[in-house]
Amino acid sequence: MSTSLQDRVLDALRTVQEPELHRDLVTLGMIKDLVANDGKISFTIELTTPACPLRNQIESEARQAVSMVDGVKEIQIKMGARVRSDGQNRDQMALAVKNIVAIASGKGGVGKSTVAVNVAVSLAQSGAKVGLLDADIYGPNVPTMMGVDGLPPQPGKKMMPAEAYGVKMISIGFMVKPDQPLIWRGPLLHSAIQQFLQDVDWGELDYLVVDLPPGTGDVQLSLAQHVPLSGGVIVTLPQAVSLEDARRGLEMFRKLNVPLLGVIENMSYLELPDGQRMDVFGSGGGEKLAEAANVDFMGGIPMDPSVRISGDNGVPVVVSNPDSAPARALRGLAEKIAAALSVAAIQSHGVSIHLGE
Numbered sequence: 001m002s003t004s005l006q007d008r009v010l011d012a013l014r015t016v017q018e019p020e021l022h023r024d025l026v027t028l029g030m031i032k033d034l035v036a037n038d039g040k041i042s043f044t045i046e047l048t049t050p051a052c053p054l055r056n057q058i059e060s061e062a063r064q065a066v067s068m069v070d071g072v073k074e075i076q077i078k079m080g081a082r083v084r085s086d087g088q089n090r091d092q093m094a095l096a097v098k099n100i101v102a103i104a105s106g107k108g109g110v111g112k113s114t115v116a117v118n119v120a121v122s123l124a125q126s127g128a129k130v131g132l133l134d135a136d137i138y139g140p141n142v143p144t145m146m147g148v149d150g151l152p153p154q155p156g157k158k159m160m161p162a163e164a165y166g167v168k169m170i171s172i173g174f175m176v177k178p179d180q181p182l183i184w185r186g187p188l189l190h191s192a193i194q195q196f197l198q199d200v201d202w203g204e205l206d207y208l209v210v211d212l213p214p215g216t217g218d219v220q221l222s223l224a225q226h227v228p229l230s231g232g233v234i235v236t237l238p239q240a241v242s243l244e245d246a247r248r249g250l251e252m253f254r255k256l257n258v259p260l261l262g263v264i265e266n267m268s269y270l271e272l273p274d275g276q277r278m279d280v281f282g283s284g285g286g287e288k289l290a291e292a293a294n295v296d297f298m299g300g301i302p303m304d305p306s307v308r309i310s311g312d313n314g315v316p317v318v319v320s321n322p323d324s325a326p327a328r329a330l331r332g333l334a335e336k337i338a339a340a341l342s343v344a345a346i347q348s349h350g351v352s353i354h355l356g357e
């Protein structure tokens, strides 16, 4: 019995792997609206994130595979994206958020907030629905970096988040006066976080990025415990410190049963006017940390005055200087985080759940 053209096209697409998820496009439920009509084939490839850097590669491999099928005369491929959820049920929190990722660091001043802000804005620029929760009680500087003074007018019962560069944003800094020392005791902090998750009108989000306070102690641990996280990322400097950092960062996420998605190194080097690179903070720390923690080293961000100036001016560097080296690095890291979240989502509930969706 001969198989239909449609079935043969599907079989061909089963030979095309999603390079990051290591499974084929059909098994991952990424092929939608397949029509085979008189040799004319059309279908949509639904990527797991709009921030997928491999979109062209996936499209061309799919086209190549289908073009080999007997009887195919014409191929039309549409590229789409639907961010998969990590499978956690957040309904009881009335939170329609598919993935929550925490940005953490072993110590202060390493650029954790800079990474959180630019990753959130990059994901929004790619077309995803993104929120940013600044939970850094020691230095809530996300509003400054996003150019936001405070909350918008609050007409209804639910708290409306601020919004900038396509990202919905809320900060623990909105809850204190500028010069008030930030003394947050456990219960107060937890109720603030609870409020941010439950009482804020986030709407539907693909990604909620959480800027944690620096450090991996009890405060961070208990704070992160109150947020149903899909994964965590650690930001570090290249200094050869910190097997200790790695251990503590790893411990923190492990205690929470949260996948550590990877390590990001900030201020990796300074590019001098003659093109040479200066290792201001040493080199190799990020990779060592990742190796010690047995997680992915996601990459480094160069040191560049434009990053600080952009942060101070409230225009993140991926917006103010999109073609600069740090902006390109930060966009690449956003793509890596999105990919790692896709992998974690697929691993958390297998692939079968996607097939009928």
Ligand SMILES: Nc1ncnc2c1ncn2[C@@H]1O[C@H](COP(=O)(O)OP(=O)(O)OP(=O)(O)O)[C@@H](O)[C@H]1O
Pocket: 105, 107, 108, 109, 110, 111, 112, 113, 114, 115, 136, 138, 139, 141, 213, 214, 266, 267, 301, 302, 303, 304, 305, 306, 307, 308, 309, 311, 312, 326
């Ligand atoms: N790659 C970079 N190049 C130049 N300056 C940078 C870079 N990354 C961060 N900075 C600057 O370093 C300072 C600290 O960064 P940031 O506030 O993001 O760190 P943090 O780890 O969140 O600090 P905190 O411990 O206060 O939360 C900021 O002024 C920021 O603009």
